[in-house]
Amino acid sequence: MTIKCEVTSVSSLTNNTYRILLKPEQPVSYKAGQYLLAVMGEKDKRPFSIASSPCRQNGHELELHIGAAEENAYAMDVVKAAKATLEKGDNSFVIEAPHGDAWLREERQRPLVLIAGGTGFSYVRSMVDHCLSQNFAQPIFLYWGGRDASQLYANDEMEALALKNSHLTYIPVVENAPEAWNGKVGNVLEAVMEDFVSLSAYDVYIAGRFEMAGAAREMFCNERGAERDHLFADAYAFL
Template sequence: MSFTVTLRPSGHSFEVDDDERILEAALREGFAFPYGCRNGACRSCLGRLIEGEVDYGPRKPPGLSAQDIESGKVLCCQAVPLSDLELEVRDIGAARDIVVKILPVRVVALERLNHDVMEMRLRLPSTEQLTFLPGQYIDILLKDGRRRSFSLANPPHRSEYLELHIRHVPGGHFTGSVFGGMAPKALLRIEGPLGAFFLREDSERPLLMVAGGTGYAPIQGMIEHAMETGVERPIHFFWGARARADLYRHEQVRAWADAWAPLSYTPVLSAPLPADDWSGETGWVHESVLRAYPDLSAFDVYLCGPPAMIAAAEKAFLARGLPEDRLFYDSFEYGADTLEALQSDDGDVG
């Protein structure tokens, strides 16, 4: 048995097979749905149920609150229709022409950026190219069938290789191999580009970009793309980390801000070390944003980083006037298999 999902406001519709999730069906039918982790945690695929009924199985997805349910919100990556549906979702038309591919890649360089972040550079076959939007991510397909997701840190115009920023998780299977001596010429398989976190270029509003840790990676791609294409609207980048060493491209960003008028840069440390001799902003990065911009009603905001940062910033920013449809985020969630592995001290970032 199948059900029809009708999207609002576009009026487009597609069929969802029995026991199939809404997002799976939408992607199969070529619809550009917003999504991120695909395991019910990051909330990127949140839509509003106008009519119909859905089911999530025995356990409610971690990214869906009781308040969400009461207000008719639905997580499309986990929801299975129980009837025909009318669903309101955010349009991401810019991604419609992007082709998702599975490709072999070769590791051409591994460079430590600090104590726990590695830059990995991947080269595509000479006969292939990957068209993507600044901020999207790829999945590395492991031999055991698992996946590891990493944001593309390079902008589309800098495409001689794909650049990933990989944080080491102690005991992690994949990150352990990256930090434990992976051969520079190793062969991997990837799928991408994926995700709905990318720079929207149809807006003239000023931009606030907020990153935590390696959430800097997709922001780097966005900023480089904005510089290359001559964006003139103001961009203020806030980068939150624990200590100075965690701001692994601090000098690069400062140089960009000094040389390019639209860009401002505010680094924020939550636990600076005495040796850091830090006189800049401290505390939580989203609180630093609000000190600088008490009213967010006129901005577009891009967030990328750990789940706790995303959740706190989303709540605080919406309360300060940011329209929900001007908040774009990518939560660096762990996949379900990785969460289980971490509980036994064997997992890596997903």
């Protein structure tokens, strides 16, 4: 469905990561973990995970987290389009939504392992918010990986959320750690492998590059007993 949106906010989360808030002209019905397409042209539609939960304002507000360094025109063009719409004050930012089959299977009520690299966090953030707002009781393990601590732009917020919710375990992982770093160091998939002897009882949701999703499926299924139909990632539609 094509929907026109107002842009109510464009703010910086890090030096090259932006938070965009959209007000669609009609409420968008979607599931936690789905994405939208930013329509830049008739044949130019760019996917971004919806970071907000479906229960936020009943689909009247959508949140995006976009990693957009200046050299990354694919993402930066969308940020610039959002800023232009904000300045004009109209509803000329066009999206198509919802999309994606890697949405949260909440009816299964299995314990969850959520894994994100970089701004893939927006995908799992929608799921965490939804699970907590709906008072789901199953254990949730959230692994968020980045090159360094600055990429984990919501780290303090997630640590506080885990302290308030005993069934949420948050594990930040960085490749290059500062001296005062209290989280794990290294590859986010390896961190999961270290912590779980078996993943057979879990539903696993993964947001990251195609090669990351492919490696996760191979490692988790071959070495940790995960079942392929219990692993979810948008990348799997193409792998």
